[in-house]
Amino acid sequence: MEKLQIKGPYNFDLVLDRLSLDPLNAVDKLNRSVKVPLLIDGQPIAAEVTATGTTEKPEFNISGLEDPYKKKAMKRLTHIFQWHVPLEKIHAHFQNTALKKIFDEHYGTPLVLDFDPYSCLLKCIIHQQLNLAFAHTLTERFVKTFGFQEKGVWFYPPPEKIASLTVEQLRQLQFSGRKSEYVIGIAKEAAEGRLRFDELDMKSDEEIMEELIRLRGVGPWTVQNFLIFGLGRPNQFPTADIGIQNALKKLYNLERKPTIEEINEYKKSWAPYLSYASLYLWRSIE
Structure with missing residues (x-):
């Protein structure tokens, strides 16, 4: 031990x-x-x-x-x-911002990553445009059908396994046809060596965005979530995320969701820790 x-x-x-x-x-x-x-x-x-x-x-x-x-x-x-990561420094950064109360309520909350970058990207794809409860249900079906268990923990299926699946096999789990294609396509990229997660981690946020955005089914929201929870990048803010928009609506007592322009104005003082701002805003409504 x-x-x-x-x-x-x-x-x-x-x-x-x-x-x-x-x-x-x-x-x-x-x-x-x-x-x-x-x-x-x-x-x-x-x-x-x-x-x-x-x-x-x-x-x-x-x-x-x-x-x-x-x-x-x-x-x-x-x-x-x-x-x-020194959370004390990050906590202090937000003490003179609109997020002070949230950071005090969730004091000491670190940015914990998904357990594997490859599975993080797949999970981001699966979770697209779904409510959180069904997103977790769908991911659980996927892993328990095609993954494996070791000493009481579940491992995501390796790229080679997913690359060999058909769209119909995923549709049987209630995947949409398009989402099935996206998951299988990303697995093929990884299985055939064109998508290397060990090399991604050595690149800048901008380089990773440019590389991943070319994959079918991967948009800015997916890459930003991957950068936060797959690689632990500290300064990402998924502006288009519905959860963040709802958290900001609650925080600022708005009658409607904030506009992109308003969000861009809010977040100015939160850099260079925008990923932590995102995390604490999610926590405030979970």
């Missing part, structure tokens, strides 16, 4: 609240733990992260890691849970 101490604030209980929204995640709120599916050098690993500290003094036990994958697995977990 590995033990880890990081600098606070870091509220792992709020992390578990958000992770528990997805039925695929193996969350145990009582024991303050979550099992994390990791693919390290093609090897499936079920790591378990358990909080033992407080928001101000965060401490964790990490189990399920074995040599020769332990070092890479810890590096990946650090990236997923953003243990290296």
Whole structure:
């Protein structure tokens, strides 16, 4: 078992609240733990992260890691849970903004990534234009039909598996025909080596937008969500996101959703942490 101490604030209980929204995640709120599916050098690993500290003094036990994958697995977990990001500095940035109350209410909420960039992109495609409840149901069907389970955690199906599927097989799960084509198309790009997620992480936000936007079914909203939850980029704000628009409507007591021009004006003072502004706005209505 590995033990880890990081600098606070870091509220792992709020992390578990958000992770528990997805039925695929193996969350145990009582024991303050979550099992994390990791693919390290093609090897499936079920790591378990358990909080033992407080928001101000965060401490964790990490189990399920074995040599020769332990070092890479810890590096990946650090990236997923953003243990290296100083939240105190980010919290202070928002104290003189309209988001102060939300940041105080959700104090110490980190930007936690999806467990794998490839599965994050697929999930973004599946979630397009769906309400959150059905989006999670559809994703759960997809993973439990074509993915696999290891030590109590579910792994998304690998690109090679999805690339071999037909549109009709996904339509049987209640995918639309077009969404089926998009998911299979992205899997083919990854399986045939044209879409490399390890290389994406070394590129700028603008370069990633330019590369992914060429894929069928991928628009700006999808790329922005992928940049936030797939790669952990700190300064993305999906202006067209309905949830963010509703959160801003609530925040500013508007009778209608804000216009794009109004949103662009609101967000000026939130840079360079727009991804955190997005996260806390989502949290304010979840």
